[in-house]
Amino acid sequence: MTRMPSADRRRQLTEAAIRAMTRDGVAGTTTRSVTAEAGVSLSVFHYCFDSKQALLESVIATITEHSVAVVKEAIRPRATLRETVRAGFQAYWDHVGANPGEHMLTYELTQYALRHPGFEQLARRQYELYLAAYTELLEHLRREAGFELRIPAEVLARYLAAMTDGLTLNLLVLGGEGAAEILDMIADHVAGLALDQG
Structure with a gap:
């Protein structure tokens, strides 16, 4: 070896x-x-x-890193903030479509952690990682696309994590039908929460 x-x-x-x-x-x-x-x-x-707990925490962190890397690559500045946001969500959507098992695993890890005594903090850690990832992506967008948020970044990060949970389950359960309209609506909404300084 x-x-x-x-x-x-x-x-x-x-x-x-x-x-x-x-x-x-x-x-x-x-x-x-x-x-x-x-x-x-x-x-x-x-x-x-x-311990198995240490392994599961590493699994959660790594899966989160996979998604963040894909989105961060996609959100380089475009003509408008909306187009930049839309590209990020498209990249995430494509990642879920290409790796459904990995994304299903995130939900299974949450349920496993909540149902097994002594592992509950892993579910909390999982969502703390999601919030940190969104905060990092928002900071990346602020630097690269130059905008200020109308609401605190922590609040928007939590909202985006909750919204992404629903988006992911929607794709896993119903498939990609209507993706363009859903992603357009999300991009409009998220861009509307920011003040473009470009």
């Missing part, structure tokens, strides 16, 4: 856990199945993670 820095090994195990949990569910995924997926020994897992 190739020696690898522990941060890289944790990333390898986390990505393997995402694949295993997407395929087998959270409850059906064991440390053994994660190590088999990653092609490493069980001792490597225990060197990198001290």
